Amino acid sequence: MFKKILIANRGEIACRVIKSAKAMGIKTVAVFSDADRDAVHVAMADEAVRLGPPPAAESYLLGEKILKACQTTGAEAVHPGYGFLSERASFCELLEDNGIVFIGPKPKAIRAMGDKIESKLFAQKAGVNIVPGGLGIIEDADAATRIAAGIGYPVMIKASAGGGGKGMRIAFDEKECRDGFDRARSEARSSFGDDRVFVEKFVVEPRHIEIQVLADAHGNAVHLGERECSIQRRNQKVVEEAPSPFLDAKTRAAMGDQAVALAKAVDYQSAGTVEFIVDKDRNFYFLEMNTRLQVEHPVTELVTGVDLVEEMIRVATGEPLRFRQDDIKLDGWAVESRIYAEDPFRGFLPSIGRLTRYRPPAEGPLGEAIVRNDTGVTEGAEISMFYDPMIAKLCTHADTREAAIDAMRDALGRFEIEGIEHNIPFLAALMAHPRWREGRISTAFIDQEYPDGFERPAASDETRHMAALVATTIEIARKQRLDHHIDRLREHSGALRPAWVVKVDGDYLVVDVARTMTGEGGDVLYRMTVDGRTFTVSTDHRPGISPWSGSIDGEQRTAQLRSRPNGMTLFLDGIWLEARVMSPAVAELDKLMPVKLPPDTSKMLLCPMPGLVVSIAVEEGQEVKAGETLAIVEAMKMENILRAERDLTVASLKAAAGDSLAVDAVIMEFQ
Structure with a gap:
């Protein structure tokens, strides 16, 4: 077993690997950029080595510096996590050539499966069904549109070296195909240093289901069931689950067998994931194989009880798998x-x-x-x-x-x-x-x-009632604390008042407190009525503590709490609600207060996020049609196209390419 390993990554995945290594008695080395000097993974590791400035190209993507960190600290192996250098065969070879073990697959498998185009060719030769499309490199937008016309729209334009939704665009017509080709290639070059892209058929109403595989150097390979990863935005996963609610036993077995066969064919040695697109009839098509640990691996660990990081480390030392396929059960x-x-x-x-x-x-x-x-x-x-x-x-x-x-x-x-x-x-x-x-x-x-984008859901009557109940208990507890510390306020503080009015998002709700008493364990029990409905509320909430927790009619409820001048905001049922607890007399006066309106920004293009202006597509005085590109802003390695929402004329430009902007900074103004 290794005595010391280096984690060539950052953030939560570096912390995740360190946890398993420590549990195995292995010392760890972290690496960091200047932006991560005080990061959690640096503090968790036994040692830490600086790589360079914040940009990944000047720090986490520098294989030579990571090799030097291994040599300096005596690390015997490197776990790459995901992203960065995790699927770069040349990095694996660099380590191996210098006697450092790469905790992952061999370069042959990385090359065969890590490139989206080459992996499809390999899978096709192995008899695996693939999605229709052009498997060659697309040289220009004209070639992309020819292929798209041949297989039929919609199509997906994807970076060959891509991942995480970067360098990926969906096109429903020729115009979108041309624009998507340019954007995908630009993002691919920026994120991966490789601007190769290809085109494939976009399966309408697809489900993204993947199989976790684990293989060793002795010819053994198993799968650990599937993960459903269909909830995505911008082609990036948001929610995952294991198992999938869609698969039946027959399809699950077939996908698992195919994933294991592919792993064996490529002589895979480590944890990896075979991704499939599954249509409404449960037909499945090979999408790609990720030759690394996946972001969503925890759900597989939770339903199987297998620590995938530990197994990767054991396989890298040459150990055979400790279980067979029949030993894997989904719980x-x-x-x-x-x-x-x-x-x-x-x-x-x-x-x-x-x-x-x-x-x-x-x-x-x-x-x-x-x-x-x-x-x-x-x-x-x-x-x-x-x-x-x-x-x-x-x-x-x-x-x-x-x-x-x-x-x-x-x-x-x-x-x-x-x-x-x-x-x-x-x-x-x-x-x-x-x-x-x-x-x-x-x-x-x-x-x-x-x-039309995600908007704040309207609060239901039930949610507004819950907010009124919670807010009233918070206000009573606050006033009772005043009573406790300043006895003379007891008869004036209002803590004992039975009648309250709670303003919840502009609506005034009358709350009557019929009874208050202390229950077992110090909980305070309330008998309260809102809009003619009576509730029993129990809570041990103390002023200044968030979140509020308690039970309402026997059901456990939680509400985050943020204090505001003359009120509070509550996060309840996924919604932030403004709440203010008042006496009936104050409520009547509050209804007379004017409402402050937000400023008019309809004639401005505001930067929607902090980022770098990649380009300005218009000039002062130019007339622009709805849907046309105004500017492109890059943030967190993603290019965001800002388009005109209506026909307009550009009055003045307030930013230029290369500018770093804060959120809501004015990019341009319109007439």
């Missing part, structure tokens, strides 16, 4: 939500900044379920524009899919993040979505269900 259901630093209300655009508050739910039991949170950040950390916006992977495991989803919704409600925008409101709304809960999903789910 229960697991769901993973990727917590991204992005704004779901602005088309999921990236958000950067400092985490002024970062309080994930506690790992371990949550009711009948189990919570796991893989993360690489902590409170006070800064989310940088240089790297992927994912900050955590929240997982729940339970006996059934419904129980795992319910636990995920509860856990998301307990996940507190401030300082940046994040996608928890979207994830919470998704967990309550009927189509998701029924398993009727495809990779087009987000586009179909939110065609």
Whole structure:
């Protein structure tokens, strides 16, 4: 067994690998860029080595520097995590040539499967069904449109060396194909240093289902079931689960057998994933093989009990697999939500900044379920524009899919993040979505269900009632604390008042408190009425503590709490609600207060996220039609095209190519 390994990565995956290594008694070495000097993975490791400036091309992508770090620290092996150098055969060879073990597959397998074009050719020769398309390199937009016309629209233009949704575009006509070709090649060059792209048929209403495989150097290979990864946006996975609610036993066995056969054919040695597109009739087509650990591997670990990182390390030392196919059993259901630093209300655009508050739910039991949170950040950390916006992977495991989803919704409600925008409101709304809960999903789910983008859901009467109840208990507890510390306020503070009015998102709800008493364990029991309905509320909430937790009519509820002047905001049922608790007299006066309107920005193009202006596509005085490109802004390695929402004329340009802009910075103004 290795005595010391180096993790050539950052963030949550570096932390994940360090955890398994420490459990195996293996010392660890972290590497870091200047942006990650104070990162969690650096603190967790036994040693740490600086690589260089923040851009990945000047730090995490420098194989020679990582080799030198191994030689300096005496690391015997390198675990690459995912992304960066994890699927670069030349890096694997560099290590091997210098006596360092690469904890992953051999260069032959990486080359055969790591390149999307070559992997399809290999799979085709091996008798695996592949998606129709052009398997050759596309030299220009004319060639791309010819191939697209031959196989029929829609088509997908993909970077050969791509991954994570980068360098990928869907085209429904020739114009989109030409534009998508240019954008995909540009992103591929920026993200991977390789601008090769190819075109394939886009399967309408597909499901993205992948098989986890594990193979050793002795010819043994097994699969560990499947993961459903169909909830995606911008071709990047958002929610994953294991197993899939769509597969039957016959299809599962066939996909597993095919994945194992492919792994053996390429002499695979490590953990890897064979990805498939599955249509509505359960026909499946080989998509690609990822020759590395997948982001979503925790759900497989939760349902199988297998530590994939540990098995990768053991295989790399030459050990045979410790189990056979018959030993692999799927237990229960697991769901993973990727917590991204992005704004779901602005088309999921990236958000950067400092985490002024970062309080994930506690790992371990949550009711009948189990919570796991893989993360690489902590409170006070800064989310940088240089790297992927994912900050955590929240997982729940339970006996059934419904129980795992319910636990995920509860856990998301307990996940507190401030300082940046994040996608928890979207994830919470998704967990309550009927189509998701029924398993009727495809990779087009987000586009179909939110065609105009994700908007804050309207609060139901039930949710508004819950908010009024929670807010009232918080206000009573606050006033009772004043009574406790200042006796003379008791008769004036209002803590004993039976009649309250709670303003919830502009609606005034009358709340009557019929009875308050202390129950067992110190919980306070309330008998409360809202809109003629009576509730029993029990909570041990103390002022200043977030989240609020308790039971309402016997059902456990959680609400995040943020104090505001003269009120509070509550995160309940996936929605942030403004709440203000008042006496009836104050409520009558509040109704007379004017409402402040937001400023008019309809004649401005604002930068939707912090980023770098790649290009400005218009000039001052130019007339632009709706849908035409105005500017391109790059953030977190993704190029975002900003288009005109209506016909207009450009009055003035406020930014130029190369400018670094903050969110809501003015790019141009219109007449």
